[in-house]
Every structure is written in C-alpha cells, then in structure tokens.
Amino acid sequence: MSRRRRIRIGLKGKLSLLLALLLAAVVAALSAQALSGIRDDQQERLERTFARQAEAANLRVREAFLTGERVEAKPFMEKNGQRLAVDLGELSGMPVTLYDTDGVLAGTSLPIQPRTDASDALAYTAQGVSAYITEGDALLYLAPLYNADQQLGTVQFHASLAEQNAFYERIRDLFLYAGLAVLAGGFLIGYLYVHRQVNVIRRLNRAAQQIGRGDYLSRPPVRRRDELGELADGIYDMSGSISTSVSQLNAEKRKLMEAIARLSELERQQKQFIGNISHELKTPLTSIRAYADLLEMYGDDPELLAKARERIGMEAARLYELVEKALQLSAMDVYDFETRSEQVELAPLLSEAAERIRVKADAAGIRVESQLQGGIVWADPDNLMHIVLNLLDNAVKYNVPGGKVTLSNRQASGDDGSARMIVEVADTGIGIPPEAQARIFDPFFTVSGDRSRATGGTGLGLSLVRSLAEKQGGAVRLAESGPSGSRFALELPVAAPARES
Ligand code: ADP
Numbered sequence: 001m002s003r004r005r006r007i008r009i010g011l012k013g014k015l016s017l018l019l020a021l022l023l024a025a026v027v028a029a030l031s032a033q034a035l036s037g038i039r040d041d042q043q044e045r046l047e048r049t050f051a052r053q054a055e056a057a058n059l060r061v062r063e064a065f066l067t068g069e070r071v072e073a074k075p076f077m078e079k080n081g082q083r084l085a086v087d088l089g090e091l092s093g094m095p096v097t098l099y100d101t102d103g104v105l106a107g108t109s110l111p112i113q114p115r116t117d118a119s120d121a122l123a124y125t126a127q128g129v130s131a132y133i134t135e136g137d138a139l140l141y142l143a144p145l146y147n148a149d150q151q152l153g154t155v156q157f158h159a160s161l162a163e164q165n166a167f168y169e170r171i172r173d174l175f176l177y178a179g180l181a182v183l184a185g186g187f188l189i190g191y192l193y194v195h196r197q198v199n200v201i202r203r204l205n206r207a208a209q210q211i212g213r214g215d216y217l218s219r220p221p222v223r224r225r226d227e228l229g230e231l232a233d234g235i236y237d238m239s240g241s242i243s244t245s246v247s248q249l250n251a252e253k254r255k256l257m258e259a260i261a262r263l264s265e266l267e268r269q270q271k272q273f274i275g276n277i278s279h280e281l282k283t284p285l286t287s288i289r290a291y292a293d294l295l296e297m298y299g300d301d302p303e304l305l306a307k308a309r310e311r312i313g314m315e316a317a318r319l320y321e322l323v324e325k326a327l328q329l330s331a332m333d334v335y336d337f338e339t340r341s342e343q344v345e346l347a348p349l350l351s352e353a354a355e356r357i358r359v360k361a362d363a364a365g366i367r368v369e370s371q372l373q374g375g376i377v378w379a380d381p382d383n384l385m386h387i388v389l390n391l392l393d394n395a396v397k398y399n400v401p402g403g404k405v406t407l408s409n410r411q412a413s414g415d416d417g418s419a420r421m422i423v424e425v426a427d428t429g430i431g432i433p434p435e436a437q438a439r440i441f442d443p444f445f446t447v448s449g450d451r452s453r454a455t456g457g458t459g460l461g462l463s464l465v466r467s468l469a470e471k472q473g474g475a476v477r478l479a480e481s482g483p484s485g486s487r488f489a490l491e492l493p494v495a496a497p498a499r500e501s
Contacts, residue, residue, distance in 0.1 A: 012198055016190030023186035024179050031175035038171060042164050046139070050157060053092045054130065054143035057155040060088060061098075061145045065152055074100050077153045081106025088155065095158040101126070101151050110158070116140060118156060125154040137162040200228050207235055216243040269443075270330075276444040277326050280458060284315035284322075318458070325460040329443060329467065341472050341496065344381050346409055346421060347372045353385060354407050357392040365401045368392075371408035377421045377492040383468045384492075387476070388423065390461045391488050395427035398486070403428040412491070419494040424479065426487040437478055441466045465490075473497060 061084055065076055077100035088096040089109025097108040103122035108114060121131040121142045128151070130143040139159045145152040200222050207221035217239040222232040291308040298304050354370045361368045377384070388407070395405040406426045414420040432440060436447045444459040462476075469476040469490060479489040 012191060012194045015194045016187050019190035020183045020186035024183040027175070027179040027182045031172070031179065035168070035172055035175065038168060042168070046141075046159070046164075050130070050141040050143070050159075053094070053157055054141075054155065056091060057088050057096070057143070058145055060084065060091065061152055061155070062147050065147050073147075073150060073152045074102070077101070077106040081153075083107065085109045092157060097156040097158070098145075099154040099156065101153055103154070106153060114156075114158070118142060121156075122154055126151070134161070137165055197228070200224070204228070204232060204235060207232075207239075211235070211239045211242060214246070216240070273326075273330065273443060277322070280322055280444070281319065284319045287315045288312055288319075322458050322460070325458060325464055329460060329464055341378050341380050343376050343496075344379050344384060346375045346377050346423070349381060349384060350388060350407055350409060350423065353388040353392060356389060357396060357405070360393070361396045361405060364396055364399065365403075366396055366399050367404045368396075369404060369406045371406065373409055373411070375409065375411060375421055375494070377494060378496045379472045379474070379492055383472060387465050387468050387490060388425070390465045391425040391476075391490070394461060395425050395429065395486070395488075399427050399429035403485075411494075414491070414493075421492045421494055423490040423492065424487060425490075426485060428485040431483050431486055432478065432481040437481060440478065441476075 064080055064084060065073075068076065068080065071079070077098065081098045081100070085096050085098045085107035086109045088098070095108070095110045097110065097114055098106040099118075099122060100106045103119060103126065105113065116133060116135060116138075118133060118140060121133050121140070124131040125142050125144040128144050128146075130141065133140040133142070137160055139161050141157045141159065142154055145155055203221050207217060211217065217236050220229075220232045220236040222228060224232065291312050294304060295308055350372055351370060354368050358368050392405060392407065399405065404427070407424070408426075409421060409423045412420050412422045432447060436445075439445045440447070441462045442459075443463040445463075446459040466476050469492075472492070474490060474492040476488065476490045479487040481487070
C-alpha cells in the first residue's frame with residue numbers, strides 16, 4: 001500500500017518537474033539564441049563604427065601628411081602626432097592615441113598617457129591589419145594609417161563597452177528571471193494538472209477495489225471525453241459483465257445445491273423405503289413359514305388346516321398388496337410415468353368405485369352412500385379409479401361397525417381461478433389423531449402399528465394416492481378428521497392444461 005502511494009506521489013512530482021524543466025530548457029535555448037544575437041549585433045555595430053572612424057582618421061592624417069612639409073612618416077608623426085590625436089579625438093568623439101610606424105607613441109587626446117600595452121596589436125597593424133584589445137569595459141581599436149602604400153602609423157580609438165555590457169547583462173538577467181519564473185510556474189501548473197489527473201486515476205482505482213469487494217458499479221466512476229473516460233467506461237462495462245457472470249454462477253450454484261439437497265433427500269427416502277419394505281415383507285413371510293412348519297408336523301389336524309389356509313391366504317394377499325404398491329411407488333419416484341390423461345365422465349367412474357367397495361363394506365356392516373353430480377375431469381381413468389378405491393378402502397377399514405361412508409363430488413374453482421372438481425370421501429370412522437394428520441401421506445406411515453396390522457394396512461396407500469393425484473395435475477388432502485370421522489378431498493382439473501390441449 002505504502003509502496004503504491006510513493007509511486008503515485010513520484011508520478012506527480014516527476015511529471016511536473018519534467019514539464020517545468022522542459023519549459024525552462026526552451027526558455028534557456030531561446031535566451032542563449034537571443035543573447036548571442038545581441039552580442040553579434042553589438043559587435044557588428046562596433047566594427048562598422050570603428051571602420052568609419054578609421055576611414056575618417058586615415059583621411060585626416062593623409063591630408064595633414066600631404067599638405068605639410070615633405071618629411072618621412074616617422075618624423076611627421078613625431079611632429080604632428082599630438083595635434084592630430086587631439087583633432088581626431090574631437091572628430092570621432094572618442095579618446096584617440098597615435099603611434100608611429102615603429103609603434104612608438106606619437107600623441108594622445110587623453111589627459112594622461114594610456115597605460116595599456118598595445119605592442120601585440122601594433123604588430124598586427126604593422127602588417128596592415130586592424131586589431132582589438134579589450135580590458136574590462138574598455139575596448140581599444142587599432143587601425144593602420146596609410147598614404148597610398150606607405151604606412152604612416154597607427155590610430156588607436158578608446159571606446160567604452162560599459163553601456164553595451166550593462167544592456168547585455170540586463171537582458172541576460174531578464175532571461176534568467178523569466179527562466180526561473182517559467183520553471184516555478186511550469187512546476188506549479190504541471191503539479192496542479194497532474195494532481196487532477198491523478199485524482200481521476202485514484203477514483204478509477206477505488207472503483208476497481210470496489211468491484212474487487214463484489215460491490216458492482218451502478219454508473220461509470222468518471223465521466224470524461226478522453227482516454228481516462230474510456231478507461232472508466234471500460235471498468236463500468238467490466239463491472240457489469242462480472243456482476244452478470246457472478247449472478248449466473250450464483251444461480252447455477254444455488255440450483256446445484258438444491259439438486260444435491262433433493263438427491264440426498266431422495267437417497268435418504270430410498271434407503272428408508274428399502275429398509276421399511278424389507279421389514280414389512282418379513283412379517284407375513286415369517287407367518288407363512290410358521291404355518292408351513294406347523295403343517296409339516298400336524299398336517300392331519302383339520303382345525304390347523306382351516307386356520308392355516310385362512311392365514312396363509314391373508315398373508316399372501318398382504319404380501320401381494322405390499323409388493324404391488326411398493327413397485328408402483330418406487331416406479332413413480334424413479335421414472336416419470338406417463339399418465340395418459342383424458343376427459344373422463346366422473347359420475348359413472350365414481351358409481352363403479354362405490355359398487356366395488358360395497359362388498360367389503362357390507363361384510364363390515366358399513367353403509368356406502370353416493371351423492372354424485374355430472375361432470376367431466378381431465379385425468380387418467382385407471383389412476384383415478386385407484387385413488388378413489390384407496391380412499392374408500394381406508395374409509396371402510398378405519399370405520400366402526402354400523403358406520404357410513406359417503407362419496408360425493410362438486411364443482412369448485414382453484415387458486416388460480418381455473419375450474420376444478422372436488423371428489424370427497426367422508427366416513428364416520430375412528431378418525432386420525434391430530435399429531436398424525438401431517439404424516440399420513442408419508443410412505444409406510446401408519447397411525448398405530450397394531451391397528452394397521454389388524455386391518456392389513458401397509459402405510460403405502462395414501463402415499464400412492466398423493467403421487468397419483470399429483471401426476472395428473474390434481475391434489476389430495478385430509479379436509480377434516482376427528483373422533484366422529486374423517487373427510488378426504490381430491491381436487492382434479494376440469495380441463496387439460498394449456499400446453500397439452
Ligand atoms: P394403510 O395401508 O395402513 O391403510 P394408508 O397410507 O392408506 O396405509 O394410511 C395411512 C394411515 O392413515 C393408516 O394407517 C391409518 O391409520 C390412517 N388412515 C387412513 N385413512 C383413514 C381414515 N379414513 N380414517 C382413519 N384413519 C385413516
């Protein structure tokens with residue numbers, strides 16, 4: 001973290017310094033150019049001035065030489081040097097000193113003799129070339145004096161460079177201050193500008209960290225019309241796609257977890273089912289085996305024979321029922337049974353079911369009543385018969401002698417407003433204890449082992465009824481139950497669901 005912060009500060013400092021140095025370098029380059037231009041210009045002007053003055057001095061000295069006495073150059077200079085120097089001083093407006101051809105001082109307009117040693121420069125003028133000597137702010141210009149090819153001597157002008165140098169230094173200082181100001185200003189402006197950009201980068205960074213925490217963006221972190229803006233849009237788009245992918249992954253994970261939970265529940269139920277059914281199968285088999293053993297020993301006992309026939313028949317029937325129901329139940333759990341639903345005229349089917357149960361009911365001294373209405377349901381007729389028979393069978397089994405079973409049907413509307421048909425099986429039997437009511441549809445659940453055993457129940461009937469009812473878009477529930485009897489309600493769709501029609 002601290003490393004990152006250092007880099008960020010460095011970036012600000014570095015970029016601003018770079019900008020400031022660049023600007024300062026530009027100012028320095030421009031200043032150097034301008035200063036050298038000024039120097040050249042000053043030099044050129046001086047040279048022109050001196051050349052003009054040398055020309056004028058030449059004219060004046062030559063005129064004096066030609067119009068005066070006929071003497072050699074050296075005595076001429078010796079004699080006229082001082083006067084000519086003063087003349088030339090007035091003429092040029094500068095102090096002037098004259099030398100003869102041997103470089104000996106011949107005269108000067110200065111109040112005192114010049115102290116500068118001009119011998120090197122005089123050697124140049126002896127060869128006909130002009131020369132400069134600079135000493136601090138003072139500049140000496142020496143030029144040869146001629147009459148045709150004959151050298152008369154050397155003229156030396158004393159000029160002061162103080163003004164020029166002062167001007168040059170003023171300009172140089174100006175550039176220096178301007179350079180420093182540009183350096184400071186450039187750094188400041190650069191710093192402020194980079195600071196703003198870095199702030200934008202910080203916001204983008206914060207947005208990236210926010211996405212990292214799983215808190216996705218609701219809008220781009222920055223709105224700009226440059227590369228940083230494009231980056232912000234990119235981060236926003238990325239956040240959107242990550243969010244979508246993550247929620248898809250989460251949804252899939254949830255589905256997977258649900259599927260795993262369903263599978264383990266199914267596995268648990270199957271294990272329980274197998275355990276239960278093995279146990280249930282063993283009871284009648286034990287009974288049958290016991291009678292077989294008894295018959296082997298006392299095969300000629302007519303009383304035992306009659307009892308054994310009855311018990312073995314009963315146990316075999318129980319075994320058969322158990323196996324058949326178990327097979328049906330497990331098949332429905334494992335395979336998605338295709339129910340062949342169709343439009344079924346309800347009243348005839350219910351009448352037939354009532355007739356089929358009547359034999360058993362009569363034997364138990366129980367009356368069966370029907371209160372039927374016409375109507376059509378959408379169901380598999382075989383399954384429907386199975387459901388109704390199971391409900392009627394229970395109503396008889398768990399009834400009391402002299403009791404009554406009522407089978408009825410009526411129109412109703414479902415939760416979604418669709419037309420439904422309700423088939424009700426009511427009895428005046430022993431009822432179901434409240435604590436058992438929620439579990440009677442579970443496989444192998446019986447209210448009390450003894451009671452069920454006595455009536456030959458397996459605890460699979462209602463479980464099968466519920467599976468069959470739900471397979472054809474219906475539902476079954478215990479509508480009410482108490483000491484004076486129970487009422488089961490089967491709800492069925494009246495028409496085929498939209499996708500089947
Ligand atoms: P069973 O084969 O034992 O009848 P069911 O699944 O049909 O199994 O019923 C489960 C339990 O619900 C029964 O053991 C019984 O105690 C109770 N039961 C079912 N129907 C009735 C009813 N009409 N009256 C009283 N008890 C009932």
